[in-house]
Amino acid sequence: xxxxxxxxxxxxxxxxxxxxxxxxxxxxxxxxxxxxxxxxxxxxxxxxxxxxxxxxxxxxxxxxxxxxxxxxxxxxxxxxxxxxxxxxxxxxxxxxxxxxxxxxxxxxxxxxxxxxxxxxxxxxxxxxxxxxxxxxxxxxxxxxxxxxxxxxxxxxxxxxxxxxxxxxxxxxxxxxxxxxxxxxxxxxxxxxxxxxxxxxxxxxxxxxxxxxxxxxxxxxxxxxxxxxxxxxxxxxxxxxxxxxxxxxxxxxxxxxxxxxxxxxxxxxxxxxxxxxxxxxxxxxxxxxxxxxxxxxxxxxxxxxxxxxxxxxxxxxxxxxxxxxxxxxxxxxxxxxxxxxxxxxxxxxxxxxxxxxxxxxxxxxxxxxxxxxxxxxxxxxxxxxxxxxxxxxxxxxxxxxxxxxxxxxxxxxxxxxxxxxxxxxxxxxxxxxxxxxxxxxxxxxxxxxxxxxxxxxxxxxxxxxxxxxxxxxxxxxxxxxxxxxxxxxxxxxxxxxxxxxxxxxxxxxxxxxxxxxxxxxxxxxxxxxxxxxxxxxxxxxxxxxxxxxxxxxxxxxxxxxxxxxxxxxxxxxxxxxxxxxxxxxxxxxxxxxxxxxxxxxxxxxxxxxxxxxxxxxxxxxxxxxxxxxxxxxxxxxxxxxxxxxxxxxxxxxxxxxxxxx
Amino acid sequence: xxxxxxxxxxxxxxxxxxxxxxxxxxxxxxxxxxxxxxxxxxxxxxxxxxxxxxxxxx
Numbered sequence: 001x002x003x004x005x006x007x008x009x010x011x012x013x014x015x016x017x018x019x020x021x022x023x024x025x026x027x028x029x030x031x032x033x034x035x036x037x038x039x040x041x042x043x044x045x046x047x048x049x050x051x052x053x054x055x056x057x058x059x060x061x062x063x064x065x066x067x068x069x070x071x072x073x074x075x076x077x078x079x080x081x082x083x084x085x086x087x088x089x090x091x092x093x094x095x096x097x098x099x100x101x102x103x104x105x106x107x108x109x110x111x112x113x114x115x116x117x118x119x120x121x122x123x124x125x126x127x128x129x130x131x132x133x134x135x136x137x138x139x140x141x142x143x144x145x146x147x148x149x150x151x152x153x154x155x156x157x158x159x160x161x162x163x164x165x166x167x168x169x170x171x172x173x174x175x176x177x178x179x180x181x182x183x184x185x186x187x188x189x190x191x192x193x194x195x196x197x198x199x200x201x202x203x204x205x206x207x208x209x210x211x212x213x214x215x216x217x218x219x220x221x222x223x224x225x226x227x228x229x230x231x232x233x234x235x236x237x238x239x240x241x242x243x244x245x246x247x248x249x250x251x252x253x254x255x256x257x258x259x260x261x262x263x264x265x266x267x268x269x270x271x272x273x274x275x276x277x278x279x280x281x282x283x284x285x286x287x288x289x290x291x292x293x294x295x296x297x298x299x300x301x302x303x304x305x306x307x308x309x310x311x312x313x314x315x316x317x318x319x320x321x322x323x324x325x326x327x328x329x330x331x332x333x334x335x336x337x338x339x340x341x342x343x344x345x346x347x348x349x350x351x352x353x354x355x356x357x358x359x360x361x362x363x364x365x366x367x368x369x370x371x372x373x374x375x376x377x378x379x380x381x382x383x384x385x386x387x388x389x390x391x392x393x394x395x396x397x398x399x400x401x402x403x404x405x406x407x408x409x410x411x412x413x414x415x416x417x418x419x420x421x422x423x424x425x426x427x428x429x430x431x432x433x434x435x436x437x438x439x440x441x442x443x444x445x446x447x448x449x450x451x452x453x454x455x456x457x458x459x460x461x462x463x464x465x466x467x468x469x470x471x472x473x474x475x476x477x478x479x480x481x482x483x484x485x486x487x488x489x490x491x492x493x494x495x496x497x498x499x500x501x502x503x504x505x506x507x508x509x510x511x512x513x514x515x516x517x518x519x520x521x522x523x524x525x526x527x528x529x530x531x532x533x534x535x536x537x538x539x540x541x542x543x544x545x546x547x548x549x550x551x552x553x554x555x556x557x558x559x560x561x562x563x564x565x566x567x568x569x570x571x572x573x574x575x576x577x578x579x580x581x582x583x584x585x586x587x588x589x590x591x592x593x594x595x596x597x598x599x600x601x602x603x604x605x606x607x608x609x610x611x612x613x614x615x616x617x618x619x620x621x622x623x624x625x626x627x628x629x630x631x632x633x634x635x636x637x638x639x640x641x642x643x644x645x646x647x648x649x650x651x652x653x654x655x656x657x658x659x660x
Numbered sequence: 661x662x663x664x665x666x667x668x669x670x671x672x673x674x675x676x677x678x679x680x681x682x683x684x685x686x687x688x689x690x691x692x693x694x695x696x697x698x699x700x701x702x703x704x705x706x707x708x709x710x711x712x713x714x715x716x717x718x
Contacts, residue, residue, distance in 0.1 A: 191666035194694040201690070201700055205708065491712050499687050506672040 001100035001152045001586045002027065002617040009093040010078040011048070012041045012071070013655040019644055021619065026639045027587075028613035031621045033646035038655040039621040043591050046162055048073065049094035049109045051155045052124055056164065056591070072120065074113040077654055082115035090115045100152050100586075104131040107149065153586055157185045160575050161584075164591040183545040189582035190514050195507040202500040209493035216486035223472070223479040230469040237462045244451045244458065251444040251451070258441035261433060268429035269438060275422040278415045285415070289408040296401045303394045313388045320378045320385070332376065335369050338362045514581060515541045521577035522547070526570055529611065531604040539570075547574060565601035568593065569608060576616070587617035594626050602626070606634040613639070686711035 003021050008014035019042070021029050033039050044054035054073070072079075074092045082090040093110035106129040112121050128145040130138040140148050153161055187193045262269065306313075341348045342362055354362070523539040530536070537552035549559040549570060559567070572593075579585045593609065594602045609618055622631075645658040670688065677684035686707055693703040 191669045194666070194691060195669065197694050198687075198691050201694075201704055205704060488712070491715070492708050495683075495686065495708060495711055495715070499683060499690070502673070502676045502683065502687060503691075506669065506676055510668060510672060 001098050001105075003096060003098050003587055003619065004104075005095075005097040006042070006046060006049075007093075007095040007097075008042075008045050009095075010075040010090060011045045011092050011094050012073055012075060013038050013648070014041070014045065015075050015078055015654045015656075017655065017657060019642075021617065021642055023617070024641045026610065026613040026641055027617040028610065028635065028640055029617070029619045029642045029644075030627070030635065030640050031619065031644045031646065032624060032627050033621070033655075034648075035623060037646045037648050039623075039646070040164075040591055042621070043162055043164075043589060045094045046096065046589065047158065049096050049107060050149050050153060051158065052109065052126070055158075072113055072118040073111070074118060074120075075654065076118075079113065079115050079118050087115055089113060089121065098152075102133055105129065105148075105152075106131075107145075153584070154188065156188050157578075157582075157584070160185070160578055161586045162589040163575075186514070186518075186545050186578070186582075187511075189578065189584065190510060192507055192511055192514075195503055195510070199500055199503050199507065202496045202503065205496045206493060206500065209489045209496065212489045213486050213493060216482045216489065220476075220479045220483045223476045227469070227472040227476045230465065230472050234462065234465045234469055237458055237465055241455055241458045241462065244455050248448050248451045248455075251448040254444040255441050255448070258437040258444070261437035262441065265429060265434045268426060268431055269434050271422050271425045272431045272435065275419055275426060278419045278422070282412055282415045282419070285408050285412050289405065289412065292401060292405045292408060296398075296405065299397060299401060303391065303398075306388050306391050307394065309388065310391060313385050317382065317385050317389065320382050323375055323378060335366055338366050515545075517581050518574070518577055521580060522570070522574045525576050526573035529569055529573060529608040530566070531607070532566075563598065563601060565594075565597040565605050568597065569605065572608070572612075576612070579616075585616075587619065589619045591621050592623065592626060593620055594622070594631070599628075602628065603630050603634060606631045610634055610639050613641075682711055682714045685714070 002023070005021065006019045008017045008019075010016070019029075019031070031039060031042060040056050041054075043056050047056070048054055074090055079090050082088075089112045091110055091112050093108060095106060095108040098105045098107065107127075108129075109124055109126045111124045113119065114121050126142055126145040128140045128148045130140070130148070132138070149155075184193070187196070337348045341354060342359055345354050345359075346352070347354060347358075519539050519541050522541075523536075526536065526539065535552060536549055536558075537555055538550045540548040540550065542548060547559065547570060548557050549562065550556065551558045559570075562570070575588070594605050597605050609620060612618060646655050647658045648655055669691065673687050673691065674684060677687060689707045689710075690704055693700060693707070
């Protein structure tokens with residue numbers, strides 16, 4: 001898109017002004033004015049016309065916060081004139097005439113203000129008239145008109161068409177707080193945001209189908225495994241029962257066989273049983289007899305010396321008693337009494353004081369008594385002798401043991417006789433075979449009974465297992481039905497998953513290619529425009545689409561070592577590259593492009609703008625000081641397609657174009 | 661140009677789905693929806709339904 005004309009009516013200090021932008025060899029248009037006369041408001045008027053707002057109001061990052069402190073966009077003098085003339089309202093209108101894709105466009109936004117109070121009444125009115133080369137004009141209003149504008153100069157990326165150099169530079173170098181804006185803008189321009197939204201919607205559907213599949217058929221495999229396990233249990237139980245029945249058949253046969261062997265031979269078997277029982281009894285009683293004889297031997301050892309020494313012991317006890325009787329008191333107690341009397345010097349018997357003579361006699365007696373120990377020894381063994389005299393239990397105990405021995409011996413003899421007789425009876429038959437048959441019968445009967453009990457228990461278990469299997473079969477069938485029902489969702493899930501993979505892959509490819517193209521294009525343009533062609537080697541765009549500039553000689557990042565002019569030139573190169581890559585190859589409106597460029601580089605920058613205007617429409621604003629003779633020499637009359645010098649009228653409320 | 665309104669994206673999608681016409685139509689269809697509608701759910705559901713039907717017809 002290139003602008004043919006911008007017409008302003010009652011917009012801020014512009015009461016009625018038209019800027020025409022005719023093209024010659026160059027497409028460079030200069031607007032020169034002092035600060036405060038209206039350069040930036042011209043930029044605002046374009047934004048207001050296209051998007052309904054003014055992003056370049058000084059110091060107003062958020063306009064809504066300062067609305068009370070801002071003048072209405074309607075020209076103050078126009079409001080006063082209307083009020084004086086008795087008109088209740090006054091209209092503001094900005095009209096942009098442009099050409100794009102071989103079509104002429106007239107974009108017009110107007111608003112009505114109350115002339116007395118300067119407040120807007122009603123909404124803005126936006127109209128886009130399109131004049132195709134062939135066919136009738138198309139008139140679009142409001143939402144349709146906004147959509148038409150979006151298709152040429154999208155609002156989200158307007159900074160790349162209508163900008164001041166400083167703001168753009170800040171975006172590119174990451175100084176701006178809103179560092180994601182470039183990335184968002186580029187994604188928007190390139191359509192990557194559409195792909196991302198598409199991918200996100202596909203993810204939503206993926207999750208939705210996944211959930212549905214999970215709800216409908218969460219357990220088909222689990223149910224199949226459960227059913228198989230139950231079927232296996234039934235098979236195993238049936239096999240176990242069959243084996244028990246087979247074992248019982250064999251047991252019954254063995255019992256029948258044993259019965260045949262035992263039939264008519266029970267007599268022999270009973271005899272054998274009795275014989276074996278007697279044999280065991282004889283063995284037991286022989287053991288008891290042996291113990292009884294040992295007991296008798298111990299008894300004899302214990303009592304024999306007492307019996308044999310009974311008379312001697314009786315005489316010994318009588319002798320000791322006699323000796324004790326002869327002794328005047330207990331010899332030992334007598335010695336104790338004597339010693340005590342000597343010690344107390346007083347007789348313990350008569351309580352008379354002792355004379356030396358008596359003490360001597362006492363001492364002699366003590367000596368005599370202590371020299372005769374045999375009585376003492378006799379007293380010590382007296383209790384043992386008395387105990388040895390006790391043989392009252394002997395006969396009774398001896399008789400008891402002897403009775404026991406005799407009883408056992410008689411029993412053993414009796415059993416032996418009986419067994420001799422039984423043996424004679426048994427020897428007439430084949431007792432080994434009979435016993436084996438009897439054992440076999442007993443074992444097999446036990447086995448049969450045990451198996452029958454097991455069969456009963458197993459059949460009850462089998463019944464329960466079969467019932468469980470029926471339940472699981474039903475559940476499995478239902479799961480199969482559900483699985484069939486969610487087959488549709490599986491197909492859908494598969495489709496959206498494949499589509500998402502493709503969409504994501506395309507997105508990644510496009511982003512990579514676009515970054516690469518942008519890097520290449522930016523560097524090409526930068527090198528083309530830069531007056532120092534041998535300084536910078538390459539441009540890199542990182543994942544957040546911030547620019548990095550590398551020195552040609554050492555490939556070191558050097559963006560912050562460049563001059564303001566070079567930075568601005570890099571920003572310009574990026575912008576132009578973006579125009580080319582995105583397909584939105586529009587005009588550029590640059591507010592005071594050399595304001596931040598040092599005097600040394602202003603000439604170079606002017607040359608860049610001149611050369612760029614051969615390919616693209618440039619509308620540039622200058623202050624008188626920026627528009628120096630050096631720049632005028634470069635941007636000569638041949639180069640400048642249109643030149644507008646603005647001035648304020650005496651009231652300073654109205655800006656007009658200064659006539660040459 | 662299709663509803664995708666971006667020849668580069670359209671070309672890339674076509675390249676990635678050269679062997680699957682149903683998938684190609686499906687993706688271009690849903691991408692086109694992103695440009696022109698806010699009724700995504702309904703549009704996507706229809707596109708998915710149509711693609712499944714087309715796949716069954718293959």
